[in-house]
Amino acid sequence: xxxxxxxxxxxxVIGIFLAVTVYRxxxxxxxxxxxxxxxxxxxxxxxxxxxxxxxxxxxxxxxxTRQRSRIAPLVYMVVEIFLLRGIxxxxxxxxxxxxxxxxxxxLVTAMLLFSLxxxxxxxxxxxxxxxxxxxxxxxxxxxxGYLMGGLGAIxxxxxxxxDSNLRPFNTTTKYFNLVLLGAVFISGAYAWFNLGDFAAEMxxxxxxxxxxxxxxxxxxxxxLHIIIxxxxxLYLPWTDMIHFVAKYFTYHExxxxxxxxxxxxxxxLRGLLAQPVSWSAAHVGADxxxxxxxxxxxxxxxxxx
Amino acid sequence: xxxxxxxxxxKGGDSQLIDIDVxxxxxxxPPYDKAEEFPGFKxxxxxxxxxxxxxxxxVVSYAALPKPKNKAEEKKYVKQFIxxxxxxxxxxxxxxxxxxLLLSLDYCAQCQTxxxxxxxxxxxxxxxxxxxxxRPEIFRRLVNKYIKPGGKLRAKLTGADxxxxxxxxxxxxxxxxxxxLCRRCTQACPMGVDNGxxxxxxxxxxxxxxxxxxxxxHEKGTMLQLDVGxxxxxxxxxxxxxxxxxxxxxxxxxxxxxxxxxxKKGADILLIHSxxxxxxxxxxxxxxxxxxxxxxxxxxxxxxxxxxxGINYGVFYDDVQLARVATRHAQIAKKLGVKKIVMGECGxxxxxxxxxxxxxxxxxxxxPRENVMTFLENLVFSGKVKFDPTKNDFPVTLHDPCNLVRNxxxxxxQRRILRYLCPEFREMTPHGIENYCxxxxxxxxxxxxxxxxxxxxxxxxxxxxxxxLEAFADHPGPEIEKYLCAPCLNCKLQFRDVxxxxxxxxxxxxxxxxxxxxxxxxxxxxxxPFLSWEEE
Numbered sequence: 001x002x003x004x005x006x007x008x009x010x011x012x013v014i015g016i017f018l019a020v021t022v023y024r025x026x027x028x029x030x031x032x033x034x035x036x037x038x039x040x041x042x043x044x045x046x047x048x049x050x051x052x053x054x055x056x057x058x059x060x061x062x063x064x065t066r067q068r069s070r071i072a073p074l075v076y077m078v079v080e081i082f083l084l085r086g087i088x089x090x091x092x093x094x095x096x097x098x099x100x101x102x103x104x105x106x107l108v109t110a111m112l113l114f115s116l117x118x119x120x121x122x123x124x125x126x127x128x129x130x131x132x133x134x135x136x137x138x139x140x141x142x143x144x145g146y147l148m149g150g151l152g153a154i155x156x157x158x159x160x161x162x163d164s165n166l167r168p169f170n171t172t173t174k175y176f177n178l179v180l181l182g183a184v185f186i187s188g189a190y191a192w193f194n195l196g197d198f199a200a201e202m203x204x205x206x207x208x209x210x211x212x213x214x215x216x217x218x219x220x221x222x223x224l225h226i227i228i229x230x231x232x233x234l235y236l237p238w239t240d241m242i243h244f245v246a247k248y249f250t251y252h253e254x255x256x257x258x259x260x261x262x263x264x265x266x267x268x269l270r271g272l273l274a275q276p277v278s279w280s281a282a283h284v285g286a287d288x289x290x291x292x293x294x295x296x297x298x299x300x301x302x303x304x305x
Numbered sequence: 306x307x308x309x310x311x312x313x314x315x316k317g318g319d320s321q322l323i324d325i326d327v328x329x330x331x332x333x334x335p336p337y338d339k340a341e342e343f344p345g346f347k348x349x350x351x352x353x354x355x356x357x358x359x360x361x362x363x364v365v366s367y368a369a370l371p372k373p374k375n376k377a378e379e380k381k382y383v384k385q386f387i388x389x390x391x392x393x394x395x396x397x398x399x400x401x402x403x404x405x406l407l408l409s410l411d412y413c414a415q416c417q418t419x420x421x422x423x424x425x426x427x428x429x430x431x432x433x434x435x436x437x438x439x440r441p442e443i444f445r446r447l448v449n450k451y452i453k454p455g456g457k458l459r460a461k462l463t464g465a466d467x468x469x470x471x472x473x474x475x476x477x478x479x480x481x482x483x484x485x486l487c488r489r490c491t492q493a494c495p496m497g498v499d500n501g502x503x504x505x506x507x508x509x510x511x512x513x514x515x516x517x518x519x520x521x522x523h524e525k526g527t528m529l530q531l532d533v534g535x536x537x538x539x540x541x542x543x544x545x546x547x548x549x550x551x552x553x554x555x556x557x558x559x560x561x562x563x564x565x566x567x568x569k570k571g572a573d574i575l576l577i578h579s580x581x582x583x584x585x586x587x588x589x590x591x592x593x594x595x596x597x598x599x600x601x602x603x604x605x606x607x608x609x610x611x612x613x614x615g616i617n618y619g620v621f622y623d624d625v626q627l628a629r630v631a632t633r634h635a636q637i638a639k640k641l642g643v644k645k646i647v648m649g650e651c652g653x654x655x656x657x658x659x660x661x662x663x664x665x666x667x668x669x670x671x672x673p674r675e676n677v678m679t680f681l682e683n684l685v686f687s688g689k690v691k692f693d694p695t696k697n698d699f700p701v702t703l704h705d706p707c708n709l710v711r712n713x714x715x716x717x718x719q720r721r722i723l724r725y726l727c728p729e730f731r732e733m734t735p736h737g738i739e740n741y742c743x744x745x746x747x748x749x750x751x752x753x754x755x756x757x758x759x760x761x762x763x764x765x766x767x768x769x770x771x772x773x774l775e776a777f778a779d780h781p782g783p784e785i786e787k788y789l790c791a792p793c794l795n796c797k798l799q800f801r802d803v804x805x806x807x808x809x810x811x812x813x814x815x816x817x818x819x820x821x822x823x824x825x826x827x828x829x830x831x832x833x834p835f836l837s838w839e840e841e
Contacts, residue, residue: 031404032396035624036660037502039488040714040738052738054714056659059683060645062673086495091418098416168310168433169415169442171463243496246412250497254405258714261664261671269667275397277625280388281516283528284625295625296632296665 003208003216006226010209013230020237025245033268038258043072054258062260073256081247082106097155104149104185107141114138115199119207131203139192139199146189153182177241184232187225194221309433314443314476315468319360322434322476325760329430331767334774335781337807344806346763347756357755360472361479362434365755367519370475379471382515386474387451389514393506394452398513401624406506409499410445413438419490419500424741425483428767435764437490440480441503443467478517481507485746485765486621487707492738504747508622518622521751526618527626531633535580535614536751544613547583548590548606555591560832565594568641569605575638576604577615577658578649579794581751582819586797588835589650592821596681599828600689605641612637615648616794617657621748631662635670645673647680650819652706652793653746656713676709678792681820682718685725691829694726699786701727701823702776704769704800705740706793714738719792719820726827733776741768743791745799761799762806770803774813783814786838792820814838 040052046067048054055061079085084102087095118134157178160166192198201222208216218226236242261269273293277286285295307323314322327340349359358370373379392398393406415438420426423437433439446467450460460466467473481504488501512518520526521536530536535544548565555563566572576597582589597604606613611633619627635658638646648655655676666672684690703723709715716737723730733740743750744766752761777787791797800817809815816838826835 028404028408031407032400033664034404035401035665036663037402037405037499038660038712038714039491039499040711040716042714045714048714048717051716052710052714053716056676056713057679057715057718059679060673060675061679080495084495086493087416087418090422090493090495091416094416094418164308165417165420166415168308169417169438171465173463173465174415240412240414243412243414246408247497249404250408250412250499254408254499255491255497258660261667265664266667269664272400273665273667275400277398279392279398279513279625280385281513283516283523284513292628292665296628 003214006205006216006218007209007212007214009230010226013234017233017237021242021245024237024242028246028249032272033265034254036258037254039255042256042258043076044068044070044256046072073252077251081244094159097152097159099152100148101152101156101181104145104147104152105181107145108149108185108188111138111141111145111199111202114141115202115206118199118203119210122203122207123211135197135199135203138202139197142188142198142202143192146185146192150182150185150189153178153185157182173239177239180228180232180235181241183228184225187221187228191219191221191225195219198222306430306432309439311439311443311446312467315470315473317360318472319358321360321363323362323432325362325364325429325432325764327763329432330763331428331430331771333767333771333807334778336812337770337774344759346759349756353755358475358479361476362483362760364479364757364760366479366482366752366757366760367517368754369520370478370517373471382471382474383469385515386469386510389510390448390452392514393510394448399506399509399624402502402506405499405502408497409441409503410448412496413441413445413498414496415442416495418495419493419498422489422493424487424489424744424768425485425765428744428771429764434480435483437484437500440477440484440507441498441500443473443477444503444507447473477507478511481511482519482747482749482752483760483765485707485742485744485749487742487746488711489707489739489742492711501747505622509624512623513625519748519752520754522618522622522748523626526616526748526751527623527630530611530614530616530618531626531629532610534610534612536616536618537580537584537614539580539583539614541608541610541613544580544583545608547587551583551587551591552594555595558833559595559835561595561830562598563591563594564598565590566605567608569603571642572603572605573644574602574604575612575641575643575646576606576649577612577634577646577654578606579616579651579654580614581616581794581798582649582651583613585801586794586819588822589794589819592819592825592835593649595825595828596684596690596821599830600684600687602684604647605643607637607641609637609640615651615654615658617654617662618748618751620653620657620661627657627662628665631658631665632670634658635666635672638672639669643672645675647675648677649794650677650792650821651795652708652710652712653748653795655715656708660713676713676715676718678709678715678718678722678820681824682722685722685824692726692824692827693829694728694827696831696834697727697823697827698729699788700729700731700777700780701788701790702731702733702773703736704733704743704773704789704791704793704796704817705736705738706791706796707740707742707746709793710740711738719790722820722824723790726824731776733772741772743769743793743796743799744803745795748795750795750799750802758802762803766799766803770807770809773815777813777815781813783812785814787813787815788823788836789815789817790820790823791817810838
């Protein structure tokens with residue numbers, strides 16, 4: 001395949017991936033402030049988060065400065081994201097499968113970062129031993145990631161297909177997602193074992209992309225892996241697999257959002273309460289013109305009399 | 306047990322989707338382990354089956370659910386349902402929960418991790434119908450199919466095709482009241498998906514668009530409360546008379562001057578009880594009167610509609626009703642000029658006014674509000690009231706109301722009180738924010754239409770009852786008096802039904818009550834015990 005095609009494919013897919021992911025992230029972020037719906041435990045509650053307590057436990061809490069920990073939510077999320085704490089705690093039989101699968105993703109992502117650094121080092125003509133260090137690490141990350149991810153994907157596929165708890169909830173999309181990601185891992189593993197030095201080839205490919213080298217050529221096994229990976233990357237942001245973005249919001253904006261009103265929120269709330277309501281049930285009394293504030297002014301029977 | 310598919314929800318017309326077999330429910334410890342000793346489920350009569358919509362599990366929670374006379378009427382309801390779905394996903398009509406709803410609809414990984422967190426699913430012996438994921442996934446697929454562009458084609462291609470017909474709608478309605486909204490499943494979800502919220506949104510759709518809601522929550526709930534002052538039907542003058550009578554009665558029985566202040570302008574604290582406590586558990590409001598007076602607090606009750614009934618069932622099914630009740634409560638406090646509002650012992654009441662409605666109460670209505678457990682803790686440890694903990698020398702365990710604990714993070718104040726005042730306090734397992742719901746959460750405790758109570762006591766409340774019995778496993782029989790502290794009116798109503806059904810008082814000498822009563826019982830000044838194990 002000609003070098004220019006690789007450039008178009010790679011940059012095009014990365015561009016679409018970023019654009020759609022950013023669009024969907026911004027779309028979630030721009031949804032209106034909602035009513036409070038927090039759920040314990042909230043780790044930022046200093047001294048209380050561990051047992052699930054909140055600032056509402058304080059006598060006359062509104063007279064006190066809120067004690068918030070910045071570190072605790074970070075630690076909580078790191079453990080949740082990298083070690084899958086929730087699954088470990090609540091669904092132990094699933095954990096080894098999904099951990100392998102997710103660890104595969106993290107390791108391959110790390111491999112790409114190391115490969116990127118290594119290609120920059122090649123471009124900047126850094127000493128070969130420095131480049132070697134990065135490529136050695138990338139190589140280990142790659143084989144570990146592809147194997148763990150591949151095994152995880154296959155195991156999850158079997159689990160989905162055979163477990164009577166999961167089977168009724170499956171759709172072809174769920175299977176397809178696993179198959180596609182599994183193909184990324186397996187093709188990666190194939191390339192790693194097929195090539196003499198996977199990490200060096202990967203670095204050279206990335207260097208070719210960065211330097212816009214039109215003479216870029218790569219081996220078949222790596223080409224296959226990169227094409228499948230790009231297809232996956234193109235597909236990813238349109239699916240529910242971007243839960244790595246959504247999870248920020250479900251935790252920080254819903255579960256842990258226990259903020260009392262501040263000035264900015266008050267302004268937004270005034271706008272939201274002024275919106276017309278059109279629910280149809282008689283008791284709501286909406287007509288498409290009355291707003292939320294109007295609707296709360298329902299009179300009692302005595303007042304009507 | 307019958308295995309269910311998601312598509313089964315739309316099939317079978319008026320026929321029942323599943324049967325509940327009491328032998329398949331999770332077993333209770335002795336002496337409650339023989340199902341045949343208890344009344345079991347009241348089977349619907351032929352006449353009821355003819356008249357009522359009963360196509361889910363043989364249980365009917367809302368007898369007034371309309372039965373369409375013809376296909377055209379069926380289609381009308383389907384159209385209304387779709388219109389409601391659209392409104393749920395619109396900013397104007399549902400800014401209140403749009404972000405949490407969309408996140409929960411779009412990002413469930415279907416790992417089923419939440420299932421074993423649900424006390425109803427566990428209590429039912431893991432019946433598929435009661436999986437916390439069953440109802441939300443159907444709802445999700447209906448949204449994807451009927452609201453999203455290209456949904457119908459995608460549903461066919463991906464095998465996620467569920468028909469929306471009269472059967473689907475009525476079963477979904479009934480199924481939305483087979484959940485306690487306790488959010489234990491949400492807590493278990495690694496993704497942060499909130500099945501409790503989806504269930505509530507479904508209830509909202511039915512209420513706000515079709516006008517369908519359980520009569521105990523709506524017609525005789527929020528509507529009655531907003532009309533006459535209380536969901537119990539108590540009018541202001543009757544509420545005052547009732548409490549005056551109780552003041553006199555308890556003055557006589559305790560030897561302490563019990564006098565409840567009403568409508569005191571400029572008082573520091575507006576205390577809002579649930580009127581249900583005044584009627585069903587009068588020791589609770591009286592305990593507060595005794596405590597507040599003993600501590601010399603400046604406080605008052607309000608007789609303005611609905612200031613003497615702090616419940617807000619809107620939090621269970623309807624945002625408009627939620628806003629109306631919460632606004633009224635805040636307006637009353639504003640009028641009285643109090644420095645803060647303190648809610649009585651009722652979990653959802655505390656959550657509704659303190660957190661859920663917080664962003665509806667803007668400007669002058671945003672009056673400081675304090676939860677009842679912190680208020681009581683401050684009072685107990687203020688040094689203004691003397692206690693003798695030996696008066697509470699009997700086994701006590703604590704039920705954590707979900708709304709107060711899991712949903713508000715009020716965990717320790719009540720424990721500090723119990724550790725101080727109850728030498729034989731013991732925790733249940735699990736407890737705190739991981740507690741099991743009493744089985745009456747989500748408004749279910751006040752619902753009793755047709756044979757719904759049978760389901761509540763047999764299925765919804767099963768895990769909690771089991772847990773309570775296990776907490777007293779060292780004294781299972783009636784020889785020792787035991788106390789279940791349940792600082793929430795709705796939980797107490799559920800425990801009343803459960804204890805009565807299983808005969809917990811006779812078999813285990815087990816009673817339940819609030820926190821206030823336990824505190825007053827330990828007051829040094831009390832000449833006689835405030836708590837009694839004798840039948841009234």
